[in-house]
Amino acid sequence: MPKFKLFAAKKGKQDQARNNQWVKLAREIYVQAKQGGPNPDANFALKTAIANARAVNMPMDNVDRAIKKAAGAGEGNVDYEEIYYEGYGPGGVAIMVKCLTENRNRTAADVRAIFNKRGGNMGESGCVAYMFDQKGVLSVSREEFERDEDTVMMEALEAGAEDVLVNEDSFEITTHPHEFELVKSALEQQGYSFDTAEIRWIPQNTVEASGENAEKLLKMMSAFEENDDVQDVFANFEISDDEMARIGQ
Structure with a gap:
């Protein structure tokens, strides 16, 4: 049976797209900081955006600059x-x-x-x-995470996830959008870290x-x-x- 690749991902993973990716992530950080405040400990959406940026090695200077700009410390405030x-x-x-x-x-x-x-x-x-359902998606690298499939499935479901998709190189944990923050926080307390954590539209x-x-x-x-x-x-x-x-x- 042939293997298939579903196009649902974003912000290119190729090296030549890195700078473009950082621009998009900085904009997301700016928007979340402006909407919910610059403190990631009190702003889950900002905390998640920063984690996604760090997962692709975006420099902290870029992150800090976006947050400071949203807080009014930089020039050229923009309403996105x-x-x-x-x-x-x-x-x-x-x-x-x-x-x-x-x-x-x-x-x-x-x-x-x-x-x-x-x-x-x-x-x-x-x-x-x-034709799509909105879901929270938490992606875990199998190479960097040593738990087996059964353990990940059990722990994710106990944390409130809806399902776990096992890919060749990752676990994709899906949640209801309203449960996304709760599930992510619960799994982080058990030692999970995520390559990406975001709300996506999944095709039916x-x-x-x-x-x-x-x-x-x-x-x-x-x-x-x-x-x-x-x-x-x-x-x-x-x-x-x-x-x-x-x-x-």
Whole structure:
């Protein structure tokens, strides 16, 4: 049976995308600090954003600068707005694009252009959201974490998680969005650390992309990732390892 890769992740893990990734993470830290205060011990969303930044080796100077700017200590305070854009990719793939922007008109035009230039189209709000469920997702590296599958499953469920997905290189612990903070805190007290911890939109069903559609979709995902206003992209397609090899990914 062929293995498949679901496109649900973000903020590229490739070395050349590192700086772009840090820009997005700094913006997330800034927004959470401005909304909930600059003290991560009293602001869970900020604490999580900082942990995600540190997990990809973002320098603490960058983190501190974003927090200080949000607290008014830096120049150029900006009011960012969180917006979701929805649409369809080649083959009718459902796509949700999460943005943080200070200029709604610019971002809407950019997102629409990315859809249109790569065989898709942006739709109305709600056109694909019903195909996804919002979940908290905690990712644990299997290489760095020595507990076995059964133990992780038991401890996660006892902490209030909904499920644990065992991947080749990670455990993905899913929670109800409202239980995310509780589960994360409970597992941290048991020694867990997370590569990423975030709220994601998980597709209820997936479709296999291949051939020209797969190539266009990967180019579309790259274009979204390169846009500073785009924080996350969620889609309901998957691509087989064989197809990824054919494309050269």
